[in-house]
Amino acid sequence: MATCARCGKELVLPGRGRRPLYCSRSCQARAYRARRSVVVTPVREQRGEAGLSRELIVRTAVRIADADGLESLSMRHVASALGVKVMSLYNYFAGKEELIDLMVEAVFADGLDSGPPIRGGWRAELEAAARWEWEIYSAHPWLLEVIATVRPPLVPSLLARFERGLGAFDGLGLDPVTTHRLYLGVSGLVQGLALLRVSEIAAGRRGGGISLSQWRAVTVPAVYEKLGAGRYPRQSALRDSPDVLADLEEIFTINLRIMLDGLAGFVETA
Amino acid sequence: MATCARCGKELVLPGRGRRPLYCSRSCQARAYRARRSVVVTPVREQRGEAGLSRELIVRTAVRIADADGLESLSMRHVASALGVKVMSLYNYFAGKEELIDLMVEAVFADGLDSGPPIRGGWRAELEAAARWEWEIYSAHPWLLEVIATVRPPLVPSLLARFERGLGAFDGLGLDPVTTHRLYLGVSGLVQGLALLRVSEIAAGRRGGGISLSQWRAVTVPAVYEKLGAGRYPRQSALRDSPDVLADLEEIFTINLRIMLDGLAGFVETA
């Protein structure tokens, strides 16, 4: 009397080979899913057949996150953008976290190998790395939300970028730990300034249909007013200054220069 | 024939005064809630009566967020920590966003007026402001998540901090726009480096019960391995370096010094 290889129920039909037997196709499918663990092998994709694929799903998810922000990146949203039902996505990813990991990987890998390595000494190389990171956060603001809320995305392409950034310090005679610290500083400055853009964009989205400047025009004076006119003279002096979002490139440029100046002093004395 | 002041239905009983009349207690309550708009006036609280209060709720929410992170800050969680049902909280806040605003306000206001203003020139003042911001993000890692995902929290205490920070540049002869840019640079560096801590902590929480170092020990070599041993020599050299989390104070100190050095050069030539 043979039994089902998964649920143990007795089988009416005796098995003919030495393969496992299942009491139903459901039991068989479930055993299959348990067997293949987390890593999905996209077979159809290799054969170039139509239908879903990890890459297609990731591209769609990135497009949604770019346009509407991370908060509207729901599995249902992605699925419906692909004309597919939600649970179909789970044939390609273990869950939303893995999808986001792959989104990060895809974005950081984009253009990774393009162009020759920058020449011109550590300063030019570092500046190039910083500008590249800056532009990625500009194009994909959700990246910083992921970094801030979810995890340090230890994806290969990010490690590659990191490695290239560390390489800027080659030949300066610094020890690895110091190199690491310095590069984290430059990268931190970029990320911190990029946060300005992210939060401004998020604020704009939150304001409903109104533009950012309209939103600011409403709330900022209200806050100032509530606290007394003369209490914040320095910020009041900024009322007619360019909007932070409009001034962002200038802010980035001037502060990157300052940081690199400081670094120059450091490597000279070291 | 009088009508309900809210829903317009005809009333059977004619009104006797000139007050608005309502067709039911529900209509009256709803009109009341609409009338008091967003700002809630906590009357009981003033009288020192027991029960809920905005401040108590905010304190509880901050405690939860400090301990378990922003993602486990749910209204139900806060309510149950207070021994209260969920909807009771909505008598004190328009919604979760307002609660979070007040959490930010409370945290930034804490210790705002303590101590005399720092003397010792712009550099000492800036450094003090940066260190203070750094410590706040250390104590309340969820703050950066709020900044990154939700909104620029234009709460009064934050504006006050900002104003004080801008004040460090007083007397240097810089124009307001430049001052603004420079301060955003220092603050950006602090926030960017603080992101390191936030993401490390989030990663640790994500790993379930295991500690951060255990998690790293598992995943980081796995990533390295998958990509070939010699492909990331500079990061491989860091394998035995102190953990980022352990090294964070050093990373902050050295990079703040570098940034301030760069700033010194800037203000001298300006």
Added chain:
DNA sequence: AGGACATGACGTACATCGTAAGGAGGCAGA
């Protein structure tokens, strides 16, 4: 004194989220 209003705690209900569990059926090889 009596009734209208202010205030706050609560129950119910709903849409949306991630995703676990399992079923239906196309496909390829035996």
Added chain:
DNA sequence: TCTGCCTCCTTACGATGTACGTCATGTCCT
């Protein structure tokens, strides 16, 4: 034709934020 591999699907669950309405208190005016 059968069997296992693989994909897509339906159903369902628990958690979330919160709209709406109800009830029980106070408080105050007449």
